[in-house]
Amino acid sequence: MSISYSIKMLMDIQDPNITFEEDCVYEGTKKGHACRYVKGLLTYVPAHCDACGVINENYTIIKHGTKTSTITLPINGVKKSYLKLKKQRFYCRACQCTFSAKTPLVDEGCFISKGTQAQAIIKSAEASSKDIAPDCGVSSSTVQRVINRESKLYTGMHQTLPKNLSFDEFKYAKGQMAFTYIDAESGDIIDILPQRDGRTIRDHFVTNYSLKQRKQVKTITIDRNAGYVSLIKELFPNARIIIDRFHLVQLITRSMNKVRVQVMNTFHTSKGEDLKKYRRLKRYWKLLLKWEKDLSNTEYKYYHLFGQCLDTTVVTELLGYSSELKAHYDLYQKLLTVFKSKDHDQLEKILQEPTNPVIFNVMRTSLKTLRKHAPYIKNSFLYPFSDSRIEGINNKIKVLNRVVYGYRNFYHYKHRILLHFKFKAVEQKQQKKTHAPAA
Structure with missing residues (x-):
């Protein structure tokens, strides 16, 4: 087994065009902190020119020196690790342009490996950005940027609405309440709005969903918030309103307890x-x-x-x-x-x-x-839906807010929430498949 293969296995590098030689690992410093450097070479024969697209035949594209990039790797051990990757430069004789060799290890123009970004995303479900940053060897701004970019992959494009919705709100800052709505059947978060007032909710649904789409919604589960009732009747003409049974029991239970206190x-x-x-x-x-x-x-x-x-x-x-x-x-x-x-x-x-x-x-x-x-309570007896899923989601959101010590920017907070729940959902599905009995 070659040294190059062993180092690539250790650093989880799958690109066959990157090679390593003996004595390629050495100690050094970066910004006054001790770190570890690994020297590597990226080279291959390009199939075509990146600038003009001409096919590489009869030495149309030739080697044109190298350019070294310092790429941040996931931390292995105590010290930060960096890859000193010497990238091959190419010259196209057809268009007289130059370009560098590319690798799936990093995005073009980026110096943070995809493995480091994946590590930050995984840790985002457990700690704040400032706690994740030193563990990944990057800044807290980079961590938040990675979270924002990744969360956009899971954000819906507001094309369709499920037939059964659930509305609720949660507190994300002092005196500020955010509105969230989910699919009542699957429990998937559809979107989160920065405010719960009628104008914000109305503008959101009218802008993103047509009347035809909103008419297809059959049920909407809410708590005893009277403001939602009038909005639902206006925005969702065919939807039946369901008052969550838990909030009804909570209502009479609190009243009974207050009576006990008065008698006591x-x-x-x-x-x-x-x-x-x-x-x-x-x-x-x-x-x-x-x-x-x-x-x-x-x-x-x-x-x-x-x-x-x-x-x-x-x-x-x-x-x-x-x-x-x-x-x-x-x-x-x-x-x-x-x-x-x-x-x-x-x-x-x-x-x-x-x-x-x-x-x-x-x-x-x-x-x-x-x-x-009374009419909405009857619906809660007829349909199996409740606010249990969205209440559980809101509880986890509040826990996440405490873990990250709060967010000043609502949209950063929203991206963190969406990524957290989507990542956890995928993780749970994988665990179920792993522990599922063999057929």
Whole structure:
């Protein structure tokens, strides 16, 4: 095995036109830092002239000296590595032009190897640009430039829209919210907008998609943001609006918890018996928010303020402290059961019933919200789509923002997000293929 072949294997260079000789590796410095240099030669017989395109016959193109380029390689070990590549120059007798030998190791006019750029892209899912830069031996600006260029390969051209969409927003800077929409079936990010206001969203969809394309959208899943409802009706005439069930359950759960706090505070007195009730309501709040069918009535547990007893026993005791709390709990459980069973008829029946006079304003407001969104809630029972995918994406985006310590430029941040999710998706598919059982 030749020395040239061994060095090419070590540095992952596949170009057969690059060769190395003995003693081609030596130590040196660059910008005051110790580094490692590798001398190589790039030469071949060109098939035609790069300038005029004339075919190389009868020595039409001859060798015309060399030109040395310093190419940044991926770091192997502690020191940065550079390839001192001596490129062959050629002279065309037909057009009297000169040109240099080319290699797939680097792009034309670039001095950073594709391997180094690939290393920066791989690391972009884990660290900030300033952390990636020293690991790859390049500047943070170069890292961001590579990320921006690569992310454009995964950015859609706004030619088509999927039949099922999901809308949401996330905070990317102080006081600034970005809007994102995805394919509700596949979970792929379609685009991210720098603002979530109606004008920005309207201009984006009207500019990039025709009315015919927008009419083909069948469903759009949203949270309880009322601003999206009017926009969807205007932009997507045939789309059915789906209010995510998680946000509906969250709405009534928070209302129930606020009622518990209000009732609990009435027992914050100087009386010992009242203080005992106060402590119990404060400590075991999770049991009151649980679905009653998830409460155990067979397994005894030890509760610090009750002793050995069942979940249902604790809940019954807590509800006995206040008739208002009991009324809210019964209503809360009815609504939870409706959302669990997706029974829209029962939901309408509950919402049409006269409200109990003891119901607090916070729960009345929640009931009013449910009545307002009743048609869209019905769609959430009929269709299998939810905001779970986009909520998970937004959560990862927030984690990425913390990892990179924030972005001042929104579009740099957007490119980083798109590249991160596309790269992770490809990585997961490859892992599934690797671990898939053989047929």
